[in-house]
Amino acid sequence: MFKTSLLFFVTALCEIIGCFLPWLWLKRGAPGLVLIPAGLALALFVWLLTLHPAASGRVYAAYGGVYICTALLWLWVVDGVKLSAWDWAGACVVLCGTLIIIAGWGRA
Secondary structure, three states: OHHHHHHHHHHHHHHHHHHHHHHHHHHHOOOHHHHHHHHHHHHHHHHHHOOOOOOHHHHHHHHHHHHHHHHHHHHHHOOOOOOOHHHHHHHHHHHHHHHHHHHOOOOO
16 A cells, blocks of 8 residues: 555646646746646656556546645645644645545455
8 A cells, every 4th residue: 555655746746846837937937947847747657657557547536645645745844834733734734535445345
């Protein structure tokens, strides 16, 4: 379960980076060259999603919870926004749901 969760976390980072870099280009005037690593990050994101043995719908459902937690961590670490108690509580709830889905993969 740890390996799967770590893979989801790396996948979420790739997706966030792949979307954040074009945002920097469009909104903050970053050079257009940031679109190259953005495209690579998004391609890596798609490939990483294929590495899971479960049915794609379950993978996407479980990944969604990890993505939410990773996006909140990005907000905190990269954007410097202090997370509220509601943010932390929501992250815990979705992470529990994600772990339940992952734990049931072999039983479904």
